[in-house]
Amino acid sequence: MLQHLTIVATGGTIDKIYFDDKSTFQIGAPQIGDILAALGVAFTFDVIALMRKDSLHLDDADRDLIRRTIAAQPHRHVLVTHGTDTMVETGLYLKGALPGLKFPIILTGAMTPLGFESSDGLQNLTESFFAARVLAPGIYIVMHNQAFPVEHTKKDRERARFVLVD
Numbered sequence: 640m641l642q643h644l645t646i647v648a649t650g651g652t653i654d655k656i657y658f659d660d661k662s663t664f665q666i667g668a669p670q671i672g673d674i675l676a677a678l679g680v681a682f683t684f685d686v687i688a689l690m691r692k693d694s695l696h697l698d699d700a701d702r703d704l705i706r707r708t709i710a711a712q713p714h715r716h717v718l719v720t721h722g723t724d725t726m727v728e729t730g731l732y733l734k735g736a737l738p739g740l741k742f743p744i745i746l747t748g749a750m751t752p753l754g755f756e757s758s759d760g761l762q763n764l765t766e767s768f769f770a771a772r773v774l775a776p777g778i779y780i781v782m783h784n785q786a787f788p789v790e791h792t793k794k795d796r797e798r799a800r801f802v803l804v805d
Contacts, residue, residue: 643714644684644771646671647705649729650692651722653749653760670753671720671764680768694722694729694748702732709733715742716771720764723748723794723801726780730789734778743774746789747781750799759783 648654648669672686689708690701709717721729726746733744747767749760759782767781778789782801795802 642682642716644682644716644718644768645709645712645714646684646686647708647717647719648686648688649690649694649697649701649705649719649721651694651720651726651748652752653720653722653747653763654691654753656752656754669720674753674761674764678765682768692722694725697722697725697729699732702729703736705729706733706736709744710737717742717744718764718767718771719744719746721746721748723750723782727789727792727794727801730778730780730792734789737778740776740778742776743771744778745771745774745781745786746779 648671654669669686669688675684687708689704692701705719726748730746745767747763749758749763751758753760763782766784770779770781770786774786780787780789780792780801787801787803791803792801793804
């Protein structure tokens with residue numbers, strides 16, 4: 640049963656904000672805490688705003704910071720919000736760096752920023768909350784109605800989806 644969820648926010652499209660004056664997107668503060676409060680979820684949560692980076696700019700030092708942050712948590716339900724471009728790479732890094740997991744770690748994000756009418760972010764988040772409750776220990780990418788074991792996942796850039804691979 641999901642009683643507490645630790646959310647590690649790293650940036651990515653899910654947290655991008657449009658700046659009209661500049662006609663650009665920039666990664667802002669994580670919105671997930673406000674969304675969870677508005678949804679009235681039946682669990683407690685904390686949000687660790689670890690970094691505000693596009694995933695293309697993450698390196699192994701950033702991934703190690705994510706690993707250390709997860710390892711330091713006292714709770715067994717962990718969600719990492721992450722940019723989709725290198726989500727698989729981070730998941731594989733965590734899988735190798737956190738052997739013997741006794742709980743699932745979920746990575747999710749969005750193809751369109753939260754707050755946009757067409758955003759997939761809220762759907763991916765709510766599915767991730769459920770996945771954190773029911774999946775076996777391991778590292779998963781949860782996007783678009785599916786939960787993928789990270790070692791069998793890749794991003795299909797043409798379809799803007801994650802797909803299962805052998």
